């Protein structure tokens with residue numbers, strides 16, 4: 001980088017309307033007005049900071065005072081053009097409204113305007129941040145812009161249009177400037193990087209563009225900052241390291257841990273962020289950004305300039321796991337935290353607490369969701385798709401012996417069992433009526449449960465206030481059907497243990513969702529360990545005691561190390577001495 005480095009915002013300041021980016025409407029209106037010599041005596045440029053208001057004011061001054069003008073395309077070479085470009089024109093007076101707010105300053109202007117321009121066509125006053133003027137200053141100004149001398153032109157600029165008195169506004173030709181689109185900022189940054197001969201990764205420029213939130217000036221300022229420490233190659237990695245930002249991926253990962261209820265991993269992830277130097281403010285800000293992107297994506301927005309993220313960075317699993325209302329609630333919580341954080345004893349504690357609370361997010365039900373569900377229920381009852389049944393307590397009592405009976409090895413030849421190890425069961429197949437134990441009520445049609453029903457079960461659990469169970473039900477990987485009883489199989493120990501603790505609720509939820517109450521069992525199955533080659537009794541034992549089922553007679557079927565590590569809460573079979581022999585029928 002050259003020693004005398006000109007800041008990019010200055011270097012890239014447009015010298016021609018054609019170079020003014022992102023304000024096409026303003027540009028074409030001004031150009032036409034100049035072409036047709038419809039020149040007003042007072043202009044008011046309003047809009048966010050850094051989008052080109054002052055640049056436009058200078059361009060307009062140039063266009064009006066160019067020796068070959070007034071022209072929409074000032075020559076840039078005449079004395080007037082050059083003087084304005086160097087801010088040296090005696091006839092173009094720039095005043096910062098923020099520091100010249102008094103009525104005396106305006107009186108000085110009032111007197112000055114009596115003298116015609118020295119060397120130009122017009123005497124032009126550019127007053128920036130005009131809303132900062134005092135009321136009396138405005139009143140003094142008003143007299144001047146009501147009846148200005150022919151050669152006087154005022155160009156006012158403001159970020160806060162509503163603070164400019166209506167009496168002033170109504171006497172000005174108004175132009176509203178808009179935030180500049182992310183794509184446009186990206187392409188300007190690309191060209192800025194080319195200008196200084198620096199390679200810049202797209203994702204790095206994307207980040208800068210997003211951070212600048214539509215302000216070209218902010219984008220260039222940030223670009224300079226990044227370029228200063230990036231050497232000849234600007235990368236997102238360098239930005240993250242040097243500017244200590246959390247990054248989308250890091251937030252996504254912590255968020256994923258938080259909503260799946262893994263508190264240890266959540267706190268670990270946060271701790272890593274803090275120790276890499278990311279400030280509490282930044283974490284809250286980055287998380288709010290992340291949640292906003294989720295919210296917009298969920299609402300169907302796919303334009304990356306609005307999302308503030310590349311589509312490939314969107315974590316679909318998190319989007320799917322949360323409803324719109326849940327994402328909104330989380331975003332609100334982080335925005336509130338940002339507001340309150342300066343009063344906090346420990347920002348870090350607040351952040352940790354909030355992330356842990358996110359674990360209850362998936363089970364949060366909003367009022368509108370409840371109303372919708374009630375409507376569905378009403379409709380279902382009305383059109384007969386939901387059939388209400390009387391509670392069948394007596395049958396429930398009878399089901400207990402059934403479960404025990406089925407545990408008896410002799411009862412369970414289960415010839416189709418091994419087939420279900422690798423292949424999903426065929427729940428469509430009617431329950432075989434080979435067993436009449438007097439309590440299996442004759443169903444009108446065979447009742448079956450498939451993975452597709454988990455959503456409805458989760459809903460029912462949620463309605464019962466069983467948030468944890470509702471969350472973990474999604475970890476069920478297979479439902480085995482066996483003589484009208486259903487075995488919910490998961491390889492996730494955490495999910496298994498939690499659901500096992502709440503087995504009664506699970507049965508109630510299925511009854512509520514489908515009006516059926518089949519016997520439900522839960523099974524923890526090691527991935528690829530082939531538990532189902534063991535008898536149901538063994539599997540029941542495993543369900544009660546935990547651990548893994550291992551063949552000790554024939555070939556050792558030892559679980560893989562990493563598998564064992566994955567299921568921490570379940571103690572290893574070797575630890576608790578639970579060695580098991582497969583049954584003779586296996």
Ligand SMILES: [Zn+2]
Nearest residue numbers: 066075078081
């Ligand atoms: Zn010129």
